[in-house]
Amino acid sequence: MNPDDVHLLAGLFRQARDIVFLTGAGMSTESGIPDFRSPKGLYAAGVTEAVFDIEVFRSHPEVFYGFVRDYLPAFRAARPHAGHRAITTLAARPFANVSVITQNIDSLHQDARNPVVLPVHGSLAASVCQSCGARTPTAALWPQIESGHVPRHACGGVFKPEVVFYGEVLPAEVFRAASNRVYAADLLVVCGTSLVVNPAGGLPRQRQPSCKTVILNQGETWLDAEADLVLREPAGVVLEAAVSRL
Ligand code: OAD
Secondary structure (H helix, E strand, O other), rough: OOHHHHHHHHHHHHHHOOOEEOOOHHHHHHHHHOOOOOOOOOOOOOOOOHHHHHHHHOOOOHHHHHHHHHHHHHHHOOOOHHHHHHHHHHHHOOOEEEEEOOOOOOOOHHOOOOOOOOEOEEEEEEEEEEOOOOEEEEEEHHHHHOOOOOEEEEOOOEEEEEEEEEOOOOOOOHHHHHHHHHHHEEEEEOOOOOOOOOHHHHHHHHHHOOOEEEEEEOOOOOOHHOOOOEEEEOOOHHHHHHOOOO
């Protein structure tokens, strides 16, 4: 890690009044959850986008739940890392608004008590019966999932977690709030996302020309060429180091 880059990032944090983090699966890898498109990610391991497709879920929910069962130990063991906590520390400083727009469904930002979290792809925390609408914490369904069953409500309907599948629209209010936050930002920090899945990946286009832009991502993104600072280091390590300098 280049100490000059960390110093620059700390300086940007110090000057900013409206800081927005846009995070993706790379923000959770240091907590033990694989991302999608890295060489060690889910897609390289043979998981396909069909697993997260709403039409596939409706006709064959066992495809999604088979995936969840395989990765349940990682999901259950995951805890916020030093980078998630650094965002909470940053937000506690006076004079700057800090918001997190996340594509992650793992609730790690919320668990770290980041004060404003906009989960544009929903959350795995709760599930809804597709027949009667009953809502339950997804954790209550773990035993059914672990035993290889598609979790069902007493009415017979299949439970679906409140996550956005391919083919579904994003939660409109949350996405509108996310667009507004990016528009108002004077510092946008893109952490651990390839920015290839739209509309979330296009959110940086809502920023003002004066907004400073930082990419904290190990892989390349379309935004790199427009950024003020690009760091290819682990996001958690860098965020902890930069915030500890404030
Ligand atoms: P991706 O897997 O596409 O991108 C993760 C990025 O994080 C990659 O560019 C990695 O290089 C980088 N990365 C990994 N670990 C990192 C670390 N510790 N520090 C910094 N960078 C790191 O994940 P997303 O962009 O989140 O959607 O994917 C977007 C959407 O595609 C997901 O929300 C999901 C997926 O299909 C749905 O399922 C609807």
